[in-house]
Amino acid sequence: MESMEVIVKKSKIHGLGVFAGRDFKKGEVVIRWDISRQLTPEEVERLPEKEKKFVAFVDGKYIVMQSPAKYTNHLCDANLIVKDFCYVAKRDIKKGEELGEDYATDEISGFRMKCNCGSKNCRGIISVP
Numbered sequence: 424m425e426s427m428e429v430i431v432k433k434s435k436i437h438g439l440g441v442f443a444g445r446d447f448k449k450g451e452v453v454i455r456w457d458i459s460r461q462l463t464p465e466e467v468e469r470l471p472e473k474e475k476k477f478v479a480f481v482d483g484k485y486i487v488m489q490s491p492a493k494y495t496n497h498l499c500d501a502n503l504i505v506k507d508f509c510y511v512a513k514r515d516i517k518k519g520e521e522l523g524e525d526y527a528t529d530e531i532s533g534f535r536m537k538c539n540c541g542s543k544n545c546r547g548i549i550s551v552p
Contacts, residue, residue, distance in 0.1 A: 429454055429491050429522065436496045436539050440521045447516040453503060454495075454510040454522075460487040481505060497549055498523030500542045527551055 427444045434440025447453050462470075462485040467478055477488045492510060495503065503510040503524045510524065526534065527549050534551040 431491045431494050434496055434521060436498075436521065436523070436541065438496075439494045440496045440523070441491050441494050443516050443518050443520045443522060445518050447512040449512050449514050451512045452509045453512050453516070454492050456486065456492050456508040456510070457489040458484070458486050458508050460489070461485060462487060479505075481508065496521065496523045496540070497526040497536070497538060498540045498542065499525065499538060499545045499549075500540070501525040504528075525549075 430442045430444045431439055432442060441454070443453070462478065464485065467475065467485050470478065474487075477493045479486045479488055486508070495510065498521070501524045502513050502516050502520065503522055504513045505511075505524065505528070510522065516522065523540070526536070527546075534549070536549050538545055538547055538549050
């Protein structure tokens with residue numbers, strides 16, 4: 424479900440990304456998650472590796488992320504935060520800007536990846552202990 428408020432397209436960071444289709448003010452809901460597909464820990468374990476990357480663990484629930492939310496990339500200088508199963512603007516966001524969260528704030532421990540965000544504050548490796 425894509426609106427003109429956010430646009431999924433090719434990203435310089437990785438694969439597809441989500442971009443602001445308009446300006447957003449700090450604190451504004453940017454994307455409401457579709458949380459209709461929830462899994463048990465056992466169901467998550469049985470998922471193929473390529474699908475596990477689309478599972479978020481928030482408020483004790485495993486959510487299979489749907490479009491457009493599933494295409495948000497990691498940004499060390501994140502412009503989104505997760506609140507009540509929504510992506511909320513962490514700061515003012517300009518139209519055309521790529522939207523992203525800090526994956527290190529996810530609750531799934533053992534997560535580790537190389538970062539390609541390219542920001543001057545890039546941490547290089549993103550991990551959750």
